[in-house]
Amino acid sequence: MSWAVYALLSAFFASLVAIFGKIGVKDVDSNLAVAIRTIIIVFFAWGVVLLQGNAADMFKISKYSMIFIVLSALATGASWMFYYKALQLGEVSRVAPIDKLSIALTIILAFIFLAEKPTVGNVLGGTLVTLGVLSTIYIK
Numbered sequence: 001m002s003w004a005v006y007a008l009l010s011a012f013f014a015s016l017v018a019i020f021g022k023i024g025v026k027d028v029d030s031n032l033a034v035a036i037r038t039i040i041i042v043f044f045a046w047g048v049v050l051l052q053g054n055a056a057d058m059f060k061i062s063k064y065s066m067i068f069i070v071l072s073a074l075a076t077g078a079s080w081m082f083y084y085k086a087l088q089l090g091e092v093s094r095v096a097p098i099d100k101l102s103i104a105l106t107i108i109l110a111f112i113f114l115a116e117k118p119t120v121g122n123v124l125g126g127t128l129v130t131l132g133v134l135s136t137i138y139i140k
Helices: 005-024 030-050 054-060 061-090 092-099 101-113 120-138
Strands: none
Touching: 005 030, 005 061, 005 092, 030 054, 030 061, 030 101, 061 092, 092 101, 092 120
16 A cells, blocks of 8 residues: 555544544543553554564664654653543534644644755645634634
């Protein structure tokens, strides 16, 4: 499969995260919900790694890569904590689009930190996502 198919599958499952998460945090502390979710993800991810038979590759990861994997994990944890709290307090149809501002922010950060070259497509796409988010917030 191509990267685009994986990205579409990611988007599909991310949409289910929002729907299932909103239902799940009703009458549950949002941080507890994230902790439970994380335990499930740990077992799921390690199950996939073990089925693929590449768990031993963990010891081949460089310290440099490991630092950024850990930083990514910490950012994920913070994102999930804030996302679940937002889902608990707000409408999923408004929370999810605001969360997707990460698209525009990621594009900008990729230009700054990864030296990726801006294209008309990604600048326009990031701008349209931002306009869509703003319309979600301000247009009722």
